[in-house]
Amino acid sequence: ALFNMYCHSLTKLQLVSSVVVDSSGWCTASGSLFSRAKEAIGEKDASPSDFLKHLKDPVAGTRSAIRAADYMETTLSLLKKKLRRLVKGKFNITDVLSRKQKEIISKATGCDYQIRSIKCPKSSIYRTITGECNNRKHSYLGASNHGYARWLPAEYEDGVSLPKGLTEGKLYNGFPLPLVRDSNENVTQDQERSLIFMQWGQWVDHDLDLAPFTTTKIDNKEVHCETSCTFEPPCFPIQIPPDDPRIKDPNTCMPFVRTAPVCNARTFTREQINAITSFLDASMVYGSEVPLAKSIRNQTNQLGLMALNQNFTDAGLGLLPFENKSQSLCLFTNKAMNIPCFKAGKSLSQIHKSFPHHNQMSASTAPVIALSWSLFIITYRDYLPLLLGDETEKEIPCYTGYDESEDPTVANVFSLAFRFGHSSIQPFVNRLDEHFQPLGPHSQVPLHLTFCASWRVVMEGGIDPLLRGLLVDHAKLMKQNQMVVEELQERLFEQVEIIGLDLAALNLQRGRDHGLPGYNAWRQFCGLSQPRNLAELSEVLRNPELARKFMDLYGTPDNIDIWIGAMAEPFVPNGRVGPLLACIIGSQFRKLRDGDRFWWENPGVFTPQQRQALSSSSLPRVLCDNTRIREVPRDVFKVNRYPEDFVNCRMIDSIDLSPWRQRSN
Template sequence: IKRFPYNLFLPTNTHCRSDYTANTAMVRWLPAEYEDGQREPKGWNRERLHNGFQLPSPRKVSREILRSSSKPIDEDYSQMLVEWGQYIDHDVTFTPQSAGVSPEADCLNSCENVHPCFPIQIDDDDVAGAQGCIPFYRSAPGCFVSVGCDIGQALQQQQINAITSFMDASVVYGHTPTLENLLRDLSGQNGKLAVNDRFEDPRGRPYLPFVATLPSACQQDGKGHRVDCFNAGDSRVNEGLPLIALHTLWLREHNRIAGELKHINGHWSAETLYQETRKIIGALHQIITMRDYIPKIIGPASFDRHIGPYGGYDPTVDPSASNVFATAAFRFGHATISPILKRLNESFQEHEHFPHLRLHKTLFSPWRIVKEGGIEPILRGMVGTAASAVGANTLMAEEVTERMVVLNARRHVDLASLNLQRGRDHSLPGYNSWREFCGLSRVESLEDLREIVRDDEVAEKILRMYGHPDNIDVWLGGLVENLLPGSRTGPLFACLIGRQMKIKNGNFILSSTSGGLVALYSCYHGFQLEGPAIVWERNGWSDGPPQCAGTRTERNVVISCGRVEHGRDFLMIQLLKHIPETNFRL
């Protein structure tokens, strides 16, 4: 394991800090912009004006800007690039939805904004829903407690990351002791994971076990034996056949490695075999993601700028998932979803028995794995098919905007609308705020947007629909940006994804006071703040930002509006308007 460049796995029995364990609030890099300051999302009051304009309905944005009847192909990469993105996203973030807790909160049958319901309005000519809206549950609220934040931010509603934000293969093993034990083969005393006790593939290789509660809600073929939902470390495993295939692959790999370790180390206990195998699997997830995936997504230049070389394992890092990363930036991959799932034979041609499928026929359908050739035709399709490319005028396939299905829902849903509504549910600041956060120029005019998007028609549609550049939803804005060289994202998402993936030795949170922003910065134990005094001037910082250097002494400095003071607990940077580009990991 030591020769692997990305071994960030949290060792067994290491004390876990509360900010990256499961079911804790995601961090905010910029304060939320709730309409009432605390919990009412953007668009809650439909007549409210934002910069003089009403926010457009997410469904209208989806239909007129995002929806595409065709998807070009990516000449450089296979469909595996797309599927790995979804898979690894499920390893680091999961935002659970609220459930209706009062009689008036019937989110499936009401078009009223009643917490936790925040339905998506549709036009009269829209066939997406006969009742006039697409149901939407708000994200489950979580507690946000941080030393130094003002009372306004402390009272703001935050959202939960229900899984561990570490890239730790929790997607394989689960994020709680209960789930972990449920997925293990505890009776075998071999350190292996449990496998399906009813079905195996034609070569005798195992499938994932079924969920504990049967019958499950997964789709059925209506013929022969029932195939229920599979169980894995992440509950979203059954969303698509590629996800099931990757989960199955890692189940088999864990059991293969555990068997090899048992052969080499016959004296090891079942617990040792399990934990040592889990460390290897976790390291492999990190290597594939940081070496082979992220550089292709944000481009080599952004990777060098925002992430850089790996500097060794550091147990003091804070890898907490940020709200904008989970809710907007890492959802860039939804624009790369292909409308067709290809299944290939051993010659990498269309399978003679199992033809290609429209995407909506593959969702929540584990029966197709068991009864239609196992995972091999799907894996060959992933590596033998070109990925879908992204263009400003070919963003979201109609398969995901018009024919998406979810369990226990009586109608199709629109993934693009859900993403936009989720960003408003979390009250993420707008596109311009995040461009400034990343040190990018603001969009002040149609010409500015044309230059960024490189598609005049799309730029005109966006500004006409939103009225003001500051109103543009961050997910949409980041999605339509022209791609950076050698990347699959524009500069904004490259920045936000890169910042999330970079591990630094310090941290700061944001709060508001007197109309401005305050960043409370602290170095972790064993690191010293170094750097000259800096002040916020009209055109930016007067010098480079301080850094946390590796020493045994802590020194924290207060920098505020041109004066420098020494303090024991934190570094305060008073920002008059906006956060500029810095090298701090937030």
């Protein structure tokens, strides 16, 4: 009877057209296996949610992994509904299933296949595109289309999958959770960090994690997260507070789609999928799946170069190819221009929240080594010390070699914590000419008008003017009363007269969607004090007024959402994050380094001569080699003035490639 219920539940998913139980007790399905919720946009204008969906839409093998997890989760949910009539009181469905029954469900849903371990070759000197077999003993560690790591157990409203804050009036530690939407204004310039410091952090983040949206439809319902203000999976809409300064309609909400789950046959607790590799391997350029990686390469020769755009160039330098889609979202940012989105290893990188140009740095014929291995060195030698300040050596001690027991998988909490960079984004995008002067009358563009606007790269001067702006502009300084600019909090992905999204609210809602524990749980995890009252929280934040606001909203520091609580902490000395973020970010980057068999300093990966050559890698050199910019600062992450802080590219050391030629001989 149980498995008849299970088989029936598959048809409820609308993912199969018919299903029967064969003589051996297995479910046999026929018809379509997957129905994607994404609808064709057609001739209508694109909404802000359409742009967000486009960036989070699962592709290739990610869809198969999500499909299996959706089968599993929805099947268990439907089984629980049917068994409520037979089991009294509250119960977890996995508690009433035998081990054998769980195994059968895991196989029938496809989860068993998704979480299988593969046999790795004894000798492999190159990374796989999927990240598999970096760790030969545990082939899936750090691989794409697997779950995030959990450093603390997930906290869901029902203990399994429902996000906290879902049930109105429900108390947590004796208090209800507040709505995630709030307002903020004003900007203070960072007098020590350049805007490219912010941009590098987002560039690195897009190399480490991507959490696509789920697309399941349940119980024969067509779910429209764009318009629905009730919790109907996969929708978890953001409710609008009654005193909202912008949105006055009490029946309005902000759309929000839950992150797609991944198979978790061990505990059956909802876990989110990371669609790309956890390693610093430039996967945002080259992809994390074989079909995608092949599709963005030049297949006319064996050089392994990126495919280039056949319609346009950037003043003679190659641009990435366009998406092969008749309804590319970027078309809607300027219909007259008819310019689709660029295609790359990760859509979020080339249609960035701020600029659509990142992958261009690898689109020339410069050796791949100049980008891939420079990514390691620039991040750990130049970027992280400016971010973590005096906590750098404590959190990321000197390298002692590859540790097979270290799990490099990106942690779920890191995927939220590293969004601290949203607080450093300026409200305008500046484009400068070769003399670092404003590029024409429209050199400064409001941020929201650059989202997904690939036409601006093609028609308004290319990549170089954007990079020059990054080099001389200041990052925004994160202050406790100036966290995220209004361009991101009120106009995210706004291109037409439709209410834009709120990035801060999305971050807070995403933390609850992912079941992340609250502020104090992470303070304890990091060995920091856990404030219990207003006085103690005031001391931690060094701001009694902000502490009181938190206490009024949350009731207790235990309930403070991790993203905003960690962001609110004063910076560590010489850094740009507080102690909690320094701990989480530092721990993640240490694991990424020590658990990576291909880390550039690991003996056997490179010769001593090659390591010496790589040590001269620098972001200024990458810019000189891949753009027409001829003057750069030596230290690009710090604030620089033109021309006094700039030098000619001839003064910037290049990587000596002769150690590789000698090895090949």
